[in-house]
Amino acid sequence: MADHLDGSFDPTTVDIRLHETWGMSNPETGASVHVEWGLDRPRDEDLEGQLEAFFPDPWRHRYKWYRPVERLPPGAPPPEWRAEILGGLRRRLTAMGIAGADQFVAFPTGWVWIAQVMAHHMSVWTHDGEQIRIQPIDKELGMLRCYAHDSARLKRLCRWAQCQSEERCMATGMPGETRVEDGRVLTLSDEMYDLFERDPIALQDRMYRA
Numbered sequence: 001m002a003d004h005l006d007g008s009f010d011p012t013t014v015d016i017r018l019h020e021t022w023g024m025s026n027p028e029t030g031a032s033v034h035v036e037w038g039l040d041r042p043r044d045e046d047l048e049g050q051l052e053a054f055f056p057d058p059w060r061h062r063y064k065w066y067r068p069v070e071r072l073p074p075g076a077p078p079p080e081w082r083a084e085i086l087g088g089l090r091r092r093l094t095a096m097g098i099a100g101a102d103q104f105v106a107f108p109t110g111w112v113w114i115a116q117v118m119a120h121h122m123s124v125w126t127h128d129g130e131q132i133r134i135q136p137i138d139k140e141l142g143m144l145r146c147y148a149h150d151s152a153r154l155k156r157l158c159r160w161a162q163c164q165s166e167e168r169c170m171a172t173g174m175p176g177e178t179r180v181e182d183g184r185v186l187t188l189s190d191e192m193y194d195l196f197e198r199d200p201i202a203l204q205d206r207m208y209r210a
Contacts, residue, residue, distance in 0.1 A: 009077075011116040016160045017069045022048045024055050025062045032062075039069060040156065068163045072113055076173030079209040082109045089119040093134075096126045100134030107137070108170040108207035111144065114161050118146075121157055130154070142170070142178040142187040171195075171206040 020043045023034030035051065037043050043064065077085060086105050093101035107115040122132055130151060138145040144165040148154035169176035169189040176189045181196065188196060188203075196203045 009073075009075075009113055009116065011113070011120040014072065014117045015069050016117065016121065016157060018156060018160055018163070019067045019069065021063075021065050021067055022051075023063045024052065024059050026059045028058050034063075036067065066159045066163050068160055072117075072164055072168070072173075074168075074174045075113075076110045076171075077112055079109045079171075079206050082107075082112055082208070083210050085112055086115060089115060093119055093122060093126075096123055098122060098126055098132045098134060100136075103134045103137045109209065110168055110170045110173040110176075110207065111165055113173065114144065114164050114168075118157060118161055121153075125151075125153065142166075142185040171203060 017039045019036040019039065020041065021034055021036050022043055023032055025032040033055075035048070083105075086107055090101045090104045093104065104115055104119065126132055130153075132151075132154065135147050142165075144161045146158035146161050148158050165187065167175060167177065168187060169192055170187050171192040172189055174189040174191075176187045176192070179186050179188050179193050179196070186196070192203060192206070195206070
């Protein structure tokens, strides 16, 4: 893969740490409260139970989620670079003995930087002796769904990827939101949603140009 295709994005400098978060909400007033645990620290379920006891009805236990320490910067490589970048990642991971590396060709243009970060860490951890097998990478509900077993750091990496994809346009890497149209769930910026309504084939090409 030609070096210039990476542009100014360096996946080795990205912080992949997460905050685990727990929260309560009041559906009648819209009020909410949440607790963020420390960087890469697991939630304290006993303490969460004690906190929950302080909130009477109609407060209810509503959410547990993850928040990345920092969001990836907005942007993406040009669509015409997508296939070569992802092909390079697939070849790199395959050469290191990672099964299922062909799944990386599923990333849309706007999420290529997420793929590059994941590939970087998978490569490093494989070199350290981690056994990695990539199962199908899904784009369910407009976000990445990646799965890992028997490795805490791989699970965190999968959660990080999902968190990064949730508000990132699949076509451009700009801030986006989930859109549901014609049975499809996509995360798109306003500009790309407008393109979808005018010319869905053009949007498909922007996301998955070969």
